[in-house]
Amino acid sequence: MIHINMFSSADKVAGQGVGSAYLELIRLLQERLADQFDVTINHYGQADITHYHTIDPQFFLSTFSKKRGRKIGYVHFLPETIEGSLNLPGFAKKVFYAYMIKFYKRMDHLVVVNPIFIPKIVAYGVPEDKITYIPNFVSPVEFPNRDQAAKEALREKYHFPQDKFIVFGSGQVQQRKGVDDFVKLAQLHPEVQFIWAGGFSFGKMTDGYDHFKKILDDPPANLLFPGIVKRSEIADYLNLADLFFLPSYDELFPMSVLEAFSCGVPVLLRNLPLYQAIIAGDYVEAPDLAGFDQALTKLMTDTDFYQRYQQLAVSTAQQYSPAHLADIWQHFYTEQAKL
CATH class of the missing domain: 3.40.50.2000 (Glycogen Phosphorylase B;)
Known part of the structure; x- marks a missing residue:
């Protein structure tokens, strides 16, 4: 051995x-x-x-x-x-x-x-x-793709309306993660519920700490920052969400994206070259805030478009x-x- x-x-x-x-x-x-x-x-x-x-x-x-x-x-x-x-x-x-x-x-x-x-x-x-x-x-046991009844139960547990479109993001609150664009997209879509799970894992050493601390202390009404939560709660948020959105400017291979795929949630990302090497075509991509805005609108209004990326999330999860x-x-x- x-x-x-x-x-x-x-x-x-x-x-x-x-x-x-x-x-x-x-x-x-x-x-x-x-x-x-x-x-x-x-x-x-x-x-x-x-x-x-x-x-x-x-x-x-x-x-x-x-x-x-x-x-x-x-x-x-x-x-x-x-x-x-x-x-x-x-x-x-x-x-x-x-x-x-x-x-x-x-x-x-x-x-x-x-x-x-x-x-x-x-x-x-x-x-x-x-x-x-x-x-x-990612383990599908830790991040399961729950059935519709379970998803509805999770919305009730976390006090979210059943008919609300929910966008979820996760990761450390820092400049590199593109949190500013996440906040701005929430401001552009007050009819949508946004949630970002994560916080300042490295405290005041975090790049942009003062700037983001002000946002966390007074976020838009439709944006929830639950802070750093357990992985089981991340799985809950993914299963009650309609979309996973990560506007990072730089990554290696974000676990959060794999977690979203495992839960069968469509994924919206910034179109970075690094993603092309590993998950090309499996997610909705956009270059900037205007593109994210267009992509979100299409996902909310075009059922076929939404289901295509929902199915891609499920199939991509099998590869990893x-x-x-x-x-x-x-x-x-x-x-x-x-x-």
Whole structure:
């Protein structure tokens, strides 16, 4: 049996996708591959493979021990994806970015969640043959596509009208996530209920904290900010919603989009190149606020258009199911253990 040790602090900060991806992988290994892999977490003893999910300094120091076995690094972010997330002084930012890349270079192999980032990592000096693309995934048990009766019951539970069109978004409240456009679209459509689940996972270090704090303290009447909520509540909000809307300017592979697909909810996104590499054609896309406005109106008034993207959500979810990804991770870990 192959011993894999996971080094991670991803689940210590609530409301971020890195933690969700980490927990999904742990569950996958424990439920589907327990007969092949012995998994430990934050264990400093001997291991065949050590998989680093976060880049904590103490984890970096551990890479110098011969007990680590094959060192695998999970690339959930790059310097360019941090921009618009954290507000750091110039010098601190420079040091942090240099440390991030140094951490990645300490690995024997890297896993990326979006193939578009492979050339970017190569540009930092990592050989391409040391990088593997394995997408994120979501459990349909955690994020089920509930029937109509259950959806109606959830609206009643959370006190939303049955006939109201509901737009849901989730993620950290920060500049990079495009929260401003989410708020502006809510202002353009007072007849629609908007909900954004998430908050300031990194407190006042969040980019645009003062600006967004004012919005959260006094949002439009049709916009609800429930704050950072449990994953089970995210699943509830998705099932009572008519549309998932994420106007991010930059992502790797947002777990929130996979969660929406898993719940059978149509998805509206900014038309970023990174999405073309993984879910092209499976979501409604627009370049800006005017485009989001047009897309929302069409989704609300064109039944065929809406049902098309509802069906695409269901079919796309199958591509990123635990069953499919279990085979990929089983092969990857087995091959890495041989090296």
